[in-house]
Amino acid sequence: MQHLDVLIVGAGPAGIGMALALQKIPDLKFGLVERGRIGESFRRWPLETRFITPSFYSNPFGLADLNAVNEHSSPAHFAAMEHLSGELYADYLNMLVQVHKLPVVTGCKVLEVNTTAAKEFVLETEQGPLSARYVIWATGEYQFPDLQAFTGADYCVHYAQVATWKDFTAPRYTVIGGYESGVDATVNLIKQGRQVRLLVRKASWDRQSDDPSVALSPYSRERLAQAMQSGQLEVIFGVDVTKVSQQDDGSFLIEAADDRNWQEQHQPILATGFVNGGGAQQIARLWEWDEAGKIMLTEADESTLTPGLFLVGPQVRQEDRIYCFIYKFRQRFAMIAQNLALCMALDSSQLDPEPGVWGPFGNSECCEGCEC
Ligand SMILES: Cc1cc2nc3c(=O)[nH]c(=O)nc-3n(C[C@H](O)[C@H](O)[C@H](O)COP(=O)(O)OP(=O)(O)OC[C@H]3O[C@@H](n4cnc5c(N)ncnc54)[C@H](O)[C@@H]3O)c2cc1C
Incomplete structure (x- = not known):
């Protein structure tokens, strides 16, 4: 040895x-x-x-x-x-x-x-x-992605499981998580011509600190600003996702702690960390x-x-x-x-x-x- x-x-x-x-x-x-x-x-x-x-x-x-x-x-x-x-x-x-x-x-x-x-x-x-x-x-x-962030998180595709955004060919996707990887997923899907619904707890791009680690980096903020002008992006704030489940028709139901919910035809994209x-x-x-x-x-x-x-x-x-x-x-x-x-x-x-x-x-x- x-x-x-x-x-x-x-x-x-x-x-x-x-x-x-x-x-x-x-x-x-x-x-x-x-x-x-x-x-x-x-x-x-x-x-x-x-x-x-x-x-x-x-x-x-x-x-x-x-x-x-x-x-x-x-x-x-x-x-x-x-x-x-x-x-x-x-x-x-x-x-x-x-x-x-x-x-x-x-x-x-x-x-x-x-x-x-x-x-x-x-x-x-x-x-x-x-x-x-x-x-x-x-x-x-x-x-080591966290595939158990909430009930049914494993129905989602984690950011770390994506080889290329070119594989995402449906007209619309839901992205869960509004920090760096969620914004990166959103920006790249929009570049591919997709509609994106971005579910976030709070806006990491609001100026909360001068420290680039606390708030979204300038690079991502700049790209997000462009994405917001595309007409392809809907951002929903204050969302604490608690459950994702698959319905009988194959679609996905995303549920939040405050009882709001959203239906999505394709697997949601998980950008909630490791x-x-x-x-x-x-x-x-x-x-x-x-x-x-x-x-x-x-x-x-x-x-x-x-x-x-x-x-x-x-x-x-x-x-x-x-x-x-x-x-x-x-x-x-x-x-x-x-x-x-x-x-x-x-x-x-x-x-x-x-x-x-x-x-x-x-x-x-x-x-x-x-x-x-
Ligand atoms: C999308 C994205 C963008 C990022 N952008 C930036 C940025 O701009 N600037 C920045 O500073 N950071 C950035 N980061 C963070 C940065 O990538 C990480 O902090 C960095 O990769 C951590 O380096 P590491 O060497 O600790 O881990 P890794 O790069 O993950 O290396 C760990 C290695 O360990 C190996 N390994 C694991 N288990 C075993 C085992 N049992 N036996 C042998 N080998 C094993 C793995 O194969 C891997 O090669 C970004 C992260 C992501 C996801």
Whole structure:
């Protein structure tokens, strides 16, 4: 059985960014396993989906590209594009793996994680067992849609199950959920010439905060404004969907908490998010969960229940801070790597950031009070 100091699980931006940080620790034996391809979640995005956070090659004057996973690369520079598709972003991650010769094994799903009396981890994978002193869990959330958000939610098509909006050929659809993915579904359906009924709890595009995580991003707001002028969009506010059921004639009945209801001929589109903890649910017993269903972590992003197990990515929360976007969760990579180097008495000097390399906003405090 191969033994490593550190094993990362998941080759999305969190896992690849973390691997690039670990590579700066000389003599560290680390590896990364991925169940699909590099950037698998991004390769599964609907064909028409684009990044909402703009990419810009601002690195030379001290502001890292918002979607970069290390200090010097830039998705904008790589793709010559401001709003990358999922496919192009996955290609950017793949480029980093090749250029930096990262030790990534693809097609290797982790099936089970166990701890030993010697305080090590043994991971059962599709390609045989592996052992490691430390495990960094980076399995994201996109591949773990919440299909039980309300009774009958599984009658709907979840945003994460859509390959392309071109497959939606009926004259009209109902979209449930008014945040980023609901608006993205709406905009793309309207582009295909469809009528859309959008059911939302509240308007995430009302100016509630200056924080782009609380309200709809400018990119989506701009696209929604255009969609609203198309004459193809009906937005219904204050809707808390409680049930979807299929009628004898094959149509769908959508019911809300305040007794309003809507009939729809075709499967409603569900844009209400992912399971609590996302991919961390795969090893649920190794985390402590709070009453709100969030994972409890130490200040160093280590499991409060299983020492040696770390979490990176959009599920990381520290008090009011939610690290749900790439430009947020990348701020934790160096801190975790520093701590691991310290534990193993290895040299961490290369992890000290060059002054200003992440720009003036390269600190954790900027995430305070963010909701995603
Ligand atoms: C439509 C959409 C638009 C978005 N736009 C933006 C944006 O503009 N800017 C931004 O910052 N964020 C954006 N996000 C959020 C961003 O995509 C996520 O925060 C990011 O993908 C999380 O990265 P990750 O590496 O944690 O997860 P993922 O990219 O999901 O990577 C996790 C990896 O783990 C693998 N995996 C899972 N389980 C196992 C297992 N058991 N064994 C081995 N491998 C496993 C998966 O195959 C996957 O490759 C957007 C999200 C969506 C859905």
